[in-house]
Amino acid sequence: MTDLKFPQEFLWGVSTAGHQNEGDNTTSDTWFLENVSPTVFREPSGKACNSWELWRTDLDLITGMGLNAYRFSVEWARIEPEEGRIDESALDHYEEMVDACLERGVAPLITFSHFTAPHWFAKEGGWLDGGSAERFARFCDVVMDRFGDRIALAVTLNEPNLPRLLSWIVPGFVHEQTRATLKAASEAAGVERYRAGNVVQPEDYDELEAGLTRAHLAAKAAIKARRPELRVGLSIAITDDVAVGDDTSLRDRKRAELYDHWLRLAQDDDFIGVQNYEQVVYGSDGPLPPAEGAAINEMGSAVEPASLGGAVRYSYEVANVPVLVTEHGVGTGDDSVRLNFLQPSLAGLREAMDDGVPVLGYFHWTLMDNFEWVGGYSNHLGLHAVDRETFERIPKPSAGEFARLVRESTSG
Numbered sequence: 001m002t003d004l005k006f007p008q009e010f011l012w013g014v015s016t017a018g019h020q021n022e023g024d025n026t027t028s029d030t031w032f033l034e035n036v037s038p039t040v041f042r043e044p045s046g047k048a049c050n051s052w053e054l055w056r057t058d059l060d061l062i063t064g065m066g067l068n069a070y071r072f073s074v075e076w077a078r079i080e081p082e083e084g085r086i087d088e089s090a091l092d093h094y095e096e097m098v099d100a101c102l103e104r105g106v107a108p109l110i111t112f113s114h115f116t117a118p119h120w121f122a123k124e125g126g127w128l129d130g131g132s133a134e135r136f137a138r139f140c141d142v143v144m145d146r147f148g149d150r151i152a153l154a155v156t157l158n159e160p161n162l163p164r165l166l167s168w169i170v171p172g173f174v175h176e177q178t179r180a181t182l183k184a185a186s187e188a189a190g191v192e193r194y195r196a197g198n199v200v201q202p203e204d205y206d207e208l209e210a211g212l213t214r215a216h217l218a219a220k221a222a223i224k225a226r227r228p229e230l231r232v233g234l235s236i237a238i239t240d241d242v243a244v245g246d247d248t249s250l251r252d253r254k255r256a257e258l259y260d261h262w263l264r265l266a267q268d269d270d271f272i273g274v275q276n277y278e279q280v281v282y283g284s285d286g287p288l289p290p291a292e293g294a295a296i297n298e299m300g301s302a303v304e305p306a307s308l309g310g311a312v313r314y315s316y317e318v319a320n321v322p323v324l325v326t327e328h329g330v331g332t333g334d335d336s337v338r339l340n341f342l343q344p345s346l347a348g349l350r351e352a353m354d355d356g357v358p359v360l361g362y363f364h365w366t367l368m369d370n371f372e373w374v375g376g377y378s379n380h381l382g383l384h385a386v387d388r389e390t391f392e393r394i395p396k397p398s399a400g401e402f403a404r405l406v407r408e409s410t411s412g
Contacts (some may be wrong), residue, residue, distance in 0.1 A: 004409045011361025012406045013069030023048035028077035029122035029196040034335040036184040040177040042376035050391040065403040069107040095147040107152035114158040115198040126195035127211035137218035144226040156219040160212040161238040163200035200406040234327040235273025240310030247284040263318035272319040273326035279307035296309035298331035309348030322358040327365035338398040
């Protein structure tokens with residue numbers, strides 16, 4: 001085993017998202033989209049992992065693994081279920097989570113928008129509406145006013161580039177399902193265009209990108225107005241795109257379309273969040289199939305530990321700000337694949353750091369199997385399984401392996 005040593009101040013954690021874990025997020029756009037007909041979602045989220053009630057249990061799992069940080073989202077739909085009405089009990093809930101993290105010696109990292117938004121916001125056109133950035137900044141200010149003095153880092157947006165990235169992956173019929181879902185939602189809500197951040201039709205990509213760009217800048221300004229010294233950034237989805245041979249045009253076009261706008265935007269931020277799950281190898285005619293005998297993840301691509309180091313290196317090359325690995329993992333029902341994936345992935349990250357890439361921390365996605373958006377409960381990215389009836393968290397061997405790697409990387 002490679003001897004892995006990371007700085008003492010390195011952040012070791014897991015990432016989760018409110019809608020995917022908490023359950024019963026009934027005033028959100030995603031909940032509404034899950035329950036219209038037709039819908040692109042495989043199934044509704046329902047109680048999810050019941051983390052709204054069991055969050056202390058989740059924190060115990062985190063501290064039990066010896067982690068020193070936890071990234072979670074605050075749900076705008078819970079805090080502002082109706083425009084202009086703040087639910088103080090929801091703010092109390094998230095403030096209690098932040099304080100409980102600190103009591104346990106765990107740094108709380110807050111994601112202000114992890115895809116979901118209020119139902120009322122989506123009825124107004126979501127991020128495509130001209131006033132969306134101002135509304136989002138107002139929400140961020142409310143959160144900062146309540147407990148922003150105690151958070152460790154702030155992520156404004158989670159994967160604003162994901163819709164474009166998925167357009168390189170999903171078959172055409174998914175776009176038709178998405179259009180049908182948004183049409184059904186608009187009709188059910190009685191509005192001209194019901195729009196969300198992670199159910200997006202291709203014809204809205206440009207307008208969505210512009211709206212989310214404005215939202216990030218407005219949110220950052222609102223957060224910094226409360227705490228100028230707080231490190232603020234955004235997180236993007238990024239595959240490790242590798243070109244074989246002399247023709248790099250396809251790989252370069254993908255980078256230009258999917259990542260470079262956000263990486264350049266991050267040049268004025270305090271860090272860039274990198275969320276990496278796979279490597280894609282391109283020949284001159286398109287992506288190459290996985291090598292014979294390679295382990296395959298639930299996305300159908302090869303499990304490649306080197307992808308993390310490659311994604312981190314490219315992100316830093318363009319953004320030129322410190323990197324925070326805000327998500328990294330593998331979707332698989334075979335936990336032995338995940339267990340064997342962790343150490344070489346972290347070794348590649350350490351090598352990138354040795355080569356001069358400043359990395360602030362590593363957050364594994366995710367603490368437990370949860371609601372994976374349109375895929376429902378069919379995907380398995382957790383270090384713990386969850387009993388769908390009792391919500392018992394059941395540790396997988398990979399949870400123990402991650403804890404071991406963290407312990408050994410910081411000892412001595």
